[in-house]
Amino acid sequence: MEARLDNGDIRPVEWIDGSIKLLDQTRLPLEEVYLSYQDYRELATAIKEMRVRGAPAIGVTAAFGVALAAVHSKAANLETLRTELSEAIAVLAATRPTAVNLFWALDRMQAIIPRAIDPDHLRQLLVDEAARIFEEDDCANRQMGLHGAALLPDQASILTHCNAGGLATSGYGTALGVIKAAWQCGKQIRVFADETRPLLQGARLTAWELMRAGIPTTLISDNMAGALMRAGEIDCAIVGADRIAANGDVANKIGTYTVAVLAKEHGLPLYVAAPVSTIDLNTPRGENIPIEERNADEVRHLFGTQIAPSNVQVRNPAFDVTPHSLVAAIVTELGVVRAPYEAGLRALARAR
Numbered sequence: 001m002e003a004r005l006d007n008g009d010i011r012p013v014e015w016i017d018g019s020i021k022l023l024d025q026t027r028l029p030l031e032e033v034y035l036s037y038q039d040y041r042e043l044a045t046a047i048k049e050m051r052v053r054g055a056p057a058i059g060v061t062a063a064f065g066v067a068l069a070a071v072h073s074k075a076a077n078l079e080t081l082r083t084e085l086s087e088a089i090a091v092l093a094a095t096r097p098t099a100v101n102l103f104w105a106l107d108r109m110q111a112i113i114p115r116a117i118d119p120d121h122l123r124q125l126l127v128d129e130a131a132r133i134f135e136e137d138d139c140a141n142r143q144m145g146l147h148g149a150a151l152l153p154d155q156a157s158i159l160t161h162c163n164a165g166g167l168a169t170s171g172y173g174t175a176l177g178v179i180k181a182a183w184q185c186g187k188q189i190r191v192f193a194d195e196t197r198p199l200l201q202g203a204r205l206t207a208w209e210l211m212r213a214g215i216p217t218t219l220i221s222d223n224m225a226g227a228l229m230r231a232g233e234i235d236c237a238i239v240g241a242d243r244i245a246a247n248g249d250v251a252n253k254i255g256t257y258t259v260a261v262l263a264k265e266h267g268l269p270l271y272v273a274a275p276v277s278t279i280d281l282n283t284p285r286g287e288n289i290p291i292e293e294r295n296a297d298e299v300r301h302l303f304g305t306q307i308a309p310s311n312v313q314v315r316n317p318a319f320d321v322t323p324h325s326l327v328a329a330i331v332t333e334l335g336v337v338r339a340p341y342e343a344g345l346r347a348l349a350r351a352r
Helices: 040-048 055-071 078-093 100-115 119-149 175-184 201-212 222-230 256-265 341-351
Strands: 013-016 019-023 034-037 155-160 188-194 217-220 236-239 243-245 250-253 270-273 319-322 329-332 335-337
Touching: 013 055, 013 119, 019 055, 034 040, 040 055, 040 078, 055 078, 055 100, 055 119, 078 100, 078 119, 100 119, 119 175, 119 270, 119 329, 119 335, 155 175, 155 222, 175 188, 175 201, 175 236, 175 270, 188 201, 188 222, 201 217, 217 222, 222 256, 236 250, 236 256, 250 256, 256 270, 256 319, 329 341, 335 341
Parallel strands: 155 188, 155 236, 188 217, 236 270, 270 329
Antiparallel strands: 013 019, 019 034, 243 250, 250 319, 329 335
């Protein structure tokens, strides 16, 4: 399977003959570099370093990581292999605390382990389950795109933040999947992409993806969105999510809350596109979502160049939480949910 598909989709992660192939997202857009992993510990480091990122893609990668640990284990008996897999799952679970898809995928892999009758049977079961998670994510994103496209007018200027495209999933995208589906349906779409400091996923990844897809794209710095909304140049905003609480509060890349407040002030809808696996009914409200705090040098430096005093104190939360009151609709593969969110999200979770 090629990393770039005929229809412009991207494969940020693939399972190939007992190894995992990643498109190194830290090197985009200047270089397309592919990395190969046969050690789940090295794969866990790649997740921490954001060589693969985006909640659905992290979940898929972690599932493949468990399969990788099983395939490359030399354990000759089932009990030893199960012990090794428990360690692998713990290592992978410790990589990114906010993205609930990570834990959802690992829970699915964990549930497979008791079904095996011998080590080889367990290895095959885990490879098959990881492949199933991959394919289900791809199908879910395409269905989500169709649901979301129906919300957009025939002509629309859309603001998006961070990257919620093929690079953040198994290949099609969540928020960008909605945009792609609308474009493929013939709607006249243009996109404003926030650059998304401090790691510039909007500038490096979203702009790159949309240009490859032929969708009109304009890059803006994060502090320009309000002025463009006031000028009437933006019709709506679409973002992804790393975790959705039971009440509809949404954790997404830092800066999403700012976009939501601006959209509300200017009477514009903010849509959130995410698979049902991103809904966490065990987290009642947004304030219960753990927020990852990343290395301060990501803010002090810009791709190797220091831009701030060495000893300046830094806050670097990777995500923020947008209250459900600022969200116009949540788009999933099973349909669109509007306020009041709690009942609708519970119904979707039960239906999955």
